[in-house]
Amino acid sequence: MRTLALLPPIAALAAWAALSCAADDATTELSSPPTLGDDAAIPPSNARDAAPPLGDADAEADGGETPVIPECSPEGLCVTVVPAGLTLRQIWGAGDGVVWAVTTESERDEVAQTKPGSILRWDGTAWTSVFSTAKGLTSIAGASGNDLWAGGTEGIFHGVVGASGQLEWNLDTSLPAGRVTSIWCADANRTWAVADGAIYRRDALGGGAWRLDPTIPTLPMNAAYARVWGSPSALFVAGGRFEPAEVFGAQILWRSSLPGADGTWHPILEQMDLKPSFSAAAFVPPASVWALSTQGGTPEFWGDNLVTNAFVVGRANPNGEYAITSERLGATDILRAVWGRSESDVWIGGSYGQLRHWNGTRFDTARTALRGLDIQDGIVQNGFHSIWGDADGDLWVVGREVALHRKASP
Numbered sequence: 001m002r003t004l005a006l007l008p009p010i011a012a013l014a015a016w017a018a019l020s021c022a023a024d025d026a027t028t029e030l031s032s033p034p035t036l037g038d039d040a041a042i043p044p045s046n047a048r049d050a051a052p053p054l055g056d057a058d059a060e061a062d063g064g065e066t067p068v069i070p071e072c073s074p075e076g077l078c079v080t081v082v083p084a085g086l087t088l089r090q091i092w093g094a095g096d097g098v099v100w101a102v103t104t105e106s107e108r109d110e111v112a113q114t115k116p117g118s119i120l121r122w123d124g125t126a127w128t129s130v131f132s133t134a135k136g137l138t139s140i141a142g143a144s145g146n147d148l149w150a151g152g153t154e155g156i157f158h159g160v161v162g163a164s165g166q167l168e169w170n171l172d173t174s175l176p177a178g179r180v181t182s183i184w185c186a187d188a189n190r191t192w193a194v195a196d197g198a199i200y201r202r203d204a205l206g207g208g209a210w211r212l213d214p215t216i217p218t219l220p221m222n223a224a225y226a227r228v229w230g231s232p233s234a235l236f237v238a239g240g241r242f243e244p245a246e247v248f249g250a251q252i253l254w255r256s257s258l259p260g261a262d263g264t265w266h267p268i269l270e271q272m273d274l275k276p277s278f279s280a281a282a283f284v285p286p287a288s289v290w291a292l293s294t295q296g297g298t299p300e301f302w303g304d305n306l307v308t309n310a311f312v313v314g315r316a317n318p319n320g321e322y323a324i325t326s327e328r329l330g331a332t333d334i335l336r337a338v339w340g341r342s343e344s345d346v347w348i349g350g351s352y353g354q355l356r357h358w359n360g361t362r363f364d365t366a367r368t369a370l371r372g373l374d375i376q377d378g379i380v381q382n383g384f385h386s387i388w389g390d391a392d393g394d395l396w397v398v399g400r401e402v403a404l405h406r407k408a409s410p
Contacts, residue, residue, distance in 0.1 A: 069375070073367040075357070077397060077404040081372070082127050086118065088385065088398035089138045094145035095390040097124050101398055102150050104136030113153040113179070119169065127403065131169040133157070141183040141191075149191060151180025156193055156210070174209035175200055182227045184235075192235065197224025199237055217254060217265050227291075231283040233257065238278045238291060253291070253312075255322070268314060268322040280386075284340030287316040289324075292335040292348070315343075337397070339387035347387045349397055353380025373402055 072078040082088065086103040093099040099122040105115035117137035121130045137152035146167065148159040156175045162168035177195030185191045191202045192213065201213040216237065219225065225239035238253045254265045268289075281291040291312040314324035335354075340346035344360030353368035374381040384399035393408035 069369065069371040071371045073370060073404070075366050076406040077366065077368075077370075077395070078406070079370050079372040080122070080127065080403045080405050082120070082398075082401060082403045083118075083129060084401065086120075087400045088120070088403055089136075090140050090386040091388045091396050091398045091403075092140045092142055092148075093388060093390065093394070093396070094142060095392070095394075096145050097394075098122065098145055099388070099396060100140055100142070100148060100150075101127075101386075101403070102137035102140045102152065104138065104152075106136075117152050119150055119157075119159075122403075122405075130167070131157070131159075139180055139183045139193075141185050143185040143188040143191070147185075147188050149183050149185065149193070151183050151193060151195070153179050156180050156183070156195070172210065174202075176210075182229070184228045184230050186230055186235070192228045192230075192237075194225050194228050194237075197226070197239070199225050199228060215256065215265065227278045227281045229281050229283055231285070234283075236281070236283065236289060238281055253289070253324075268324060279334070279336050280338045282338045282340060284343055284346055286343070288340070288343050289314040289322065290338045290340065290346065292338055334383070336383065336385050336399075337387045339389060341389055341391065341393075347389075347395070347397070349384030349387055349399070351383040353382055353384070355384060355397060368404070370404070374400075 083103075085105060087106065088101045088103050091099060091101040101120045101122070103118045103120060105117075113136055115136055117133040117135060118129045119131040119137065119140070120127045131150075133152060133154055135153035137150050137157075139151040140148065142148035142159075146161045148167070150157045150159065150169070154171065155178065156172050157169045158172045159167045159169045175193065175195060177198060177200065180193050180195045182194040183191065184193075189204055193200050193202075193210070199213045199216045200210045202208065202210045216225075219239060223239060225237055227236075227238045229236050235256045236253065253268050255268055256265045279292045281289070284290055289312070293312070312324060314322040316322050335348060335350040337349040338346065340358075344358075346358040348356045348358070353373065355366040355368050356363045357366055368380050368382075369375055369378070382400045382402040384397055384402070386399070387395070387397050389395040390408070393406070395406040397404040
């Protein structure tokens, strides 16, 4: 473990592994956050045991054998009907009530890259497929509801309003690289994407075409970028490298001021022994960076493989310098999604219906054993891949054949 500054959310995660085997109303109080030292034992958890079970209170009166499975969780997350057989890999909205998601036909990346993909649109009532691709899509972002980008194995697609008055999607061939794994839009004139491990940007300086971002620091040999995201005032990119013997090396996280076209970059994290691909990352207002990474095992097949989750949280001080804490968590459930409305309202999702909410002092376990999900022996099998919400309280949690929605309060 490498700790540059200890933050309460990281300290709480030691308790997460312990409470994930508890009932779905379990919480962890952090009035006095413990400090994890290098010798601190982080208990492993089994994802199959960790999934929130169907409690006795859900049993029917006739013998108590048939559980009554609700459509909505106590947290207000309700099941919406999604097309069968699809994994919603990422979700995004402009805050206007319309939400977009990209899909693959498998949770397994090596399979999803060769299977068809699609773009789904939520109109406030139902999901509709509006565009299909020959191969899977894994990323989506936009500057507005009329200016969106979706990426995947075939490259990057631009969705804009055409002559018909409807949103039309077209492949942007100015991006020379192949598979797109991450997209972030600052506004209609500035968009970044990670393609084949490199950072590209599209802005007025490039004449509206995609080009390698000339300001991005060059990574060492056998290294790649994996994620790009931002805030109103900063841009973040994350990646890492591995040695020739396929031993994972340093994670690298950078930031740059957005107002200038060529802002100065600064390293804010270098962490050894982590997989070079962050599974998820997000800026949490007003000044936090949250990132997830997983090393070891095969995300789709557990077997006897050990999976180590790394959780990184950093908060900027008034000088814009980030104090970062990172922990390695011995747990067999894969963390894939993180999103936060504020530093006291952060959601983390992963495999086997795992969903946790950070309220600023503790993690609460959300109830996800809901009607319409794949529940076997009382355990949710659906994995979550993306979380998105808006400032008004609208919240989405999506994944394998699942899209949970909590409507904003009136």
